Amino acid sequence: MGKEAKSNWDGFSLKPRREMPEGLWMGCPGCKHMLYRSSVEKNLSVCPECDYHFRIGADVRIKHLADEDSFAETLGDLTSSDPLGFKFRGTTYKQRLRDDEKKSGSKEAIRIGKAFIKGRGVVLAVMDPNFLMGSMGSVVGEKFSIAAEMAVEEKLPFVAICCSGGARMHEGVVSLGQMAKTSAAIARLDESGGLFISVLTDPTTGGVTASFAMLGDCTIAEPGAMIGFAGRRTIAETIKIDLPEGFQTAEFMLEHGFVDMIVHRKDLRNEIARLIDYCHK
Amino acid sequence: MPDTVNNIAAEDHLDFENDVADLDRQMKELRRLTSIKGIDYSAETRRLHQEQVAQLKRIYSNLTPWQTVQVARHPKRPILTDYLHLMVKDFRELHGDRSFGNDRAIVTGLGQIGREKVLIVGQNKGRNTKEKVACNFGCPNPEGYRKAMAKMKFAEKFGIPIVTLIDTPGAYPGIGAEERGQAQAIAVNLAQMSRLRVPIICIVIGEGGSGGALGIGVGDRLAMLEFAYYSVISPEGCAAILWRDGSQAPLAAEALKLTSKDILKLGVIDAVIPEPLGGAHRNLHDNIYNVEQYIIKTLRDLKRTKLDNLLENRYKKLRSIGAASSEKLRRKTQAAADRIAVALQAISPRSKKVPAKV
Ligand SMILES: [Zn+2]
Numbered sequence: 001m002g003k004e005a006k007s008n009w010d011g012f013s014l015k016p017r018r019e020m021p022e023g024l025w026m027g028c029p030g031c032k033h034m035l036y037r038s039s040v041e042k043n044l045s046v047c048p049e050c051d052y053h054f055r056i057g058a059d060v061r062i063k064h065l066a067d068e069d070s071f072a073e074t075l076g077d078l079t080s081s082d083p084l085g086f087k088f089r090g091t092t093y094k095q096r097l098r099d100d101e102k103k104s105g106s107k108e109a110i111r112i113g114k115a116f117i118k119g120r121g122v123v124l125a126v127m128d129p130n131f132l133m134g135s136m137g138s139v140v141g142e143k144f145s146i147a148a149e150m151a152v153e154e155k156l157p158f159v160a161i162c163c164s165g166g167a168r169m170h171e172g173v174v175s176l177g178q179m180a181k182t183s184a185a186i187a188r189l190d191e192s193g194g195l196f197i198s199v200l201t202d203p204t205t206g207g208v209t210a211s212f213a214m215l216g217d218c219t220i221a222e223p224g225a226m227i228g229f230a231g232r233r234t235i236a237e238t239i240k241i242d243l244p245e246g247f248q249t250a251e252f253m254l255e256h257g258f259v260d261m262i263v264h265r266k267d268l269r270n271e272i273a274r275l276i277d278y279c280h281k
Numbered sequence: 282m283p284d285t286v287n288n289i290a291a292e293d294h295l296d297f298e299n300d301v302a303d304l305d306r307q308m309k310e311l312r313r314l315t316s317i318k319g320i321d322y323s324a325e326t327r328r329l330h331q332e333q334v335a336q337l338k339r340i341y342s343n344l345t346p347w348q349t350v351q352v353a354r355h356p357k358r359p360i361l362t363d364y365l366h367l368m369v370k371d372f373r374e375l376h377g378d379r380s381f382g383n384d385r386a387i388v389t390g391l392g393q394i395g396r397e398k399v400l401i402v403g404q405n406k407g408r409n410t411k412e413k414v415a416c417n418f419g420c421p422n423p424e425g426y427r428k429a430m431a432k433m434k435f436a437e438k439f440g441i442p443i444v445t446l447i448d449t450p451g452a453y454p455g456i457g458a459e460e461r462g463q464a465q466a467i468a469v470n471l472a473q474m475s476r477l478r479v480p481i482i483c484i485v486i487g488e489g490g491s492g493g494a495l496g497i498g499v500g501d502r503l504a505m506l507e508f509a510y511y512s513v514i515s516p517e518g519c520a521a522i523l524w525r526d527g528s529q530a531p532l533a534a535e536a537l538k539l540t541s542k543d544i545l546k547l548g549v550i551d552a553v554i555p556e557p558l559g560g561a562h563r564n565l566h567d568n569i570y571n572v573e574q575y576i577i578k579t580l581r582d583l584k585r586t587k588l589d590n591l592l593e594n595r596y597k598k599l600r601s602i603g604a605a606s607s608e609k610l611r612r613k614t615q616a617a618a619d620r621i622a623v624a625l626q627a628i629s630p631r632s633k634k635v636p637a638k639v
Contacts, residue, residue, distance in 0.1 A: 072620075083547060083603065084538045088523045138603030145600060167492075167513045169523065172537045173549050176513040177602030179492060180499045183471035184599045191476065207513070209464035210452075210492045215472055229464035229492070230454030234518070238454050248459060256460050 028052050030224075044265045053222050053265055055202055057104060058111045058128035061161055065269060066115035066124060073113040075146065080108070080139050086170040093170035096132065104130035108139045109164070112147040117159065118273040123151040125160040127208075133165035136208050140168075141178025144212060148185035148196075157195040157276050162213040166206020179211035186215045195279045197272060200227050200250065200259065214258065218275050220268070221250035221259045288563050295351050298340060301559075304333040337559040344508065347531035349540045350516060352508040353487050357562040359569060360419075361388055361405040361446055364486070367569045368576075369394055369401060375432050381461065384425030385416040386449070387497065389432040394444065395577040400436035402429045402497050403446035406487070419488070420453035423466035426496045430470050433477055442480040442580055445497045450515065452493030467496040474499035475599060480583035480591060482576055484554070485509040486561075489539075501595050502579050504552040505541040506572070508560050511550070512539040549602055552579075 025034050030052030040047060044064055045054040056064070062071050079097065086093035101107055109131040115124045125147045127134040136144075144160070151158035167175040189196055198216030200209075202225035209229050221227060228248035236243055246252050253259040263271045294302040308329050311322040344352065352358070365372050369392035377383040388405050391398065406419035429445075436443050452463050474481060474497075481500030488494070489511030505511060514522075516534035521527040538544065541553040554575050557564035583591065 084536065086536055088532075088536060089525075141602070142604055169514050169519050169537070171603070172513050172547075173511055173539065173544055174547060174603045176491060176495055176511075177549050177599070179495055180471050180475070181599045181602050183468060184475035184499070184596055187472040187476050188596065190472070207492055210467040210496075211471055212468070214462075214465040214468040228459055229452070229467075230459065235454045235456065235459070239456065243456065247456070256462065258462050258465050 046265050051223060051264065053202065053224055055129045055163070057130045058106055058126045061126050062111065062115070062124070064265070065126075065159075065161070065272075066117060067119065070116040071113050071124065072115070073111060074150070075143055076111065076113075077107055078139050078143060080137055080171065082171075083138060083174045084170070084172050086172070088170075096170070100131045104128055106131045108143070109134045109136070109168075110140045110143050112143045112150075114150070114154075114156070117276070118269055120273050120276045121154075121156050122272075122276070123147050123154070123156050123158045125158070127161060127163040129163045129203075132168060132170075134163045134208075135165050135168035135175075136178050136182075136211075137168035137171040137175050138178060140164075141175075141181050144178075144182045145185040148182070148189045148212075151194050151196075152189050152192045155192075155194065157197065157279070158189060159197045159199065159272055160212065160216075161199045161201060162204045162208055163201045164204060164206070164208035164213075166208055176207065179207045182212040183215060186212050190215075190217075193281075195276065197275060199268070199272075200253075201225050203227070205229070205231065216260075217279070218261075219259050220261055220263050220271065221253060222265060222268075223250055223262055225250040227253045227259075289357060293355070293357050293562070295348070295355070297348055297351075300336050301333055301340070304329050304336065308333075334558065337563075341508075341559055344540075345531070346510075346534040346537070346540050346543075347516065349508050350510050350530075350534050352560045352562075353510045355560065355562045358487055359561050359565045360408065360487070361403040361448060362408065363565055364403070364446055364569055364572065365390075365392070365401070367566065368573045369399075372401070375435075376428075378424045378428035378431055380427060381424040384422050384428060386419055386421040386453070387425035387429050389429055391436075391441070394573060394580075397577065397580050398441055399576075399580075400432060400441050400443045401446065402432065402443060403486075404449040404494075404497070406448060417453055419449045420451060421449065421493060421496070422453050422455070422458050423461040423463050426452075426463075426466035426470050429497050430473060433474065437477045437479050440479060442583070443477070443482070443500070444576055444580075445481070445483045445500065447483060447485045447489050447494045447498050447511075448487035448509075449490045449493045450488050451490035452496065467492050470496045471499055475595060476592065478588050478592065480580060480586075481595075482579050482583070484572060484575070485511050485541075485550075486572070490515060499599070501583050501591060501598075502552070503550045504554055504575060504579075505544065505550050506554050506561060506568070507541055507556040509541060510534075510539040511541075511544055512537050 026037050028035055028047040030047055031050035033049045045056045082094050106128045110127050112125045125144055196216050197218045198213055200221040204213050204227045226248055250262050308326055311326050315322050372390055372392035374390035389402050392401055404419045405416045407413035407416045433443055483498045483500040483503045485505040487509055516530040517527045519533035520529040544550050545553055554571050557567040561568035
């Protein structure tokens with residue numbers, strides 16, 4: 001993170017380097033090659049040289065994942081009521097919401113709905129890193145829970161693409177409550193015999209990892225994704241030693257037994273469809 | 282005369298209690314003079330004492346959120362072991378998660394509160410340095426959360442209600458904690474506590490630090506002691522991120538709405554348990570008595586409810602957090618569901634493997 005980036009850091013752009021830079025050409029943080037933007041985008045926003053997986057917004061993700069035009073969105077216009085009336089450093093949470101709506105084109109950090117993946121009907125929840133770093137406040141919690149309940153009612157598999165900086169500070173303890181709420185919704189889905197596939201993408205951290213993201217019947221991770229509970233800075237400051245190479249990556253999580261498989265973005269549709277077929281009763 | 286109100290040592294006064302500490306010094310001086318010179322200062326002492334009561338009332342009825350955090354973290358505030366000694370009869374600690382170890386930041390065991398058999402699950406901060414180190418200052422590792430769940434399952438099997446006492450700055454942020462799945466351990470507790478078929482009462486007795494607190498904090502009733510705090514992130518952490526300056530913690534504490542009063546208004550907790558005048562650390566016995574009475578009364582209520590209803594109510598309660606405009610939301614949800622039904626009908630021929638029910 002450069003000095004410039006750091007001074008503008010608002011806690012919701014964890015690693016600016018991961019976002020796709022503007023312009024015709026772009027550098028790859030993985031192999032340092034200069035790449036032609038459209039060639040990366042055509043390649044599912046994965047570096048053709050080194051397979052570096054760039055972060056992608058919810059819209060793009062849905063296009064990649066769902067059968068063409070099959071995504072039927074639920075509650076796309078739900079917005080936060082700002083339960084705390086949160087103000088900070090001369091600005092307000094409400095203003096942040098408006099800014100990020102413009103920036104991301106999403107009304108919130110998650111989109112839910114029904115879709116087909118290679119012809120298999122699913123309930124799909126996709127988090128958006130471009131909206132307050134995919135953080136979970138009341139709307140994300142509510143929409144995720146509704147999605148889980150839809151999966152129970154319609155007996156559909158539930159696929160969630162997790163991508164989040166954690167619980168959203170601006171909604172305080174209400175955000176914390178969303179961890180309990182979404183986990184309870186997954187517990188009900190589990191009890192009903194429903195399938196929950198959790199896909200962890202870069203980054204999946206904090207309160208989202210410590211709730212629904214880790215509750216999948218099957219847990220898939222994208223290569224190189226940062227996945228963890230506590231922030232790297234917090235850990236480094238607490239224990240005062242350098243963090244080991246590859247700490248809190250998808251590969252680290254696989255090694256320690258918390259991820260079933262690491263799947264390249266180009267294979268994600270296939271793998272999800274295959275898992276659904278295996279679990280279909 | 283016995284000093285029952287300001288029952289703490291001079292060095293234990295918080296920085297906003299200077300007036301109270303002053304009065305303490307004056308009373309001490311009068312007592313010294315009485316014993317040396319034999320002069321009767323009881324009238325003066327009584328007056329100072331009354332003044333001190335008034336001061337404490339004034340200060341504690343207007344605590345700022347940051348002052349509340351300081352009271353919640355007071356070194357003399359009653360911790361889990363105090364509750365175990367004063368509130369729980371015949372306590373039998375149960376150790377270990379049966380997988381990795383015995384995390385002493387979380388204590389679990391069977392005991393009796395009033396006439397009720399219960400399982401106690403609580404975070405322990407330790408009183409002296411040795412204890413504090415042993416229980417990692419109340420910051421649990423994954424094995425602590427897994428121990429809690431193992432014992433809660435045991436309690437469920439034998440129909441023993443669960444009481445959790447929450448007091449942690451947060452789950453421990455360490456390399457080992459990440460390697461052993463801190464997030465997964467907490468997530469599993471949240472999901473499973475929402476379905477355990479026994480009554481669960483959760484009480485924040487000091488610090489309710491984020492996911493680390495919530496990891497033993499899902500139940501039928503959630504209460505807070507009056508000057509406890511409960512927050513998604515520590516005020517220092519929030520200030521470091523949003524204000525880019527950890528020393529702005531008082532501002533962050535204000536913004537986070539982390540006091541019992543504010544959280545009750547937000548509908549996230551069910552009750553506020555009053556603390557004695559000047560905070561729990563000034564009168565351990567009265568404070569713990571209040572907590573005990575809350576548990577006994579609440580348990581009696583919960584035990585009257587059929588288990589299926591209990592679980593249904595628990596789910597509804599969790600489900601309602603943050604759904605402030607739930608009516609509006611429900612209407613919207615219904616409208617959306619209708620739209621989906623229509624949309625699905627249009628695309629349903631494509632569904633081959635798992636046809637959607639419309
Ligand atoms: Zn590359």
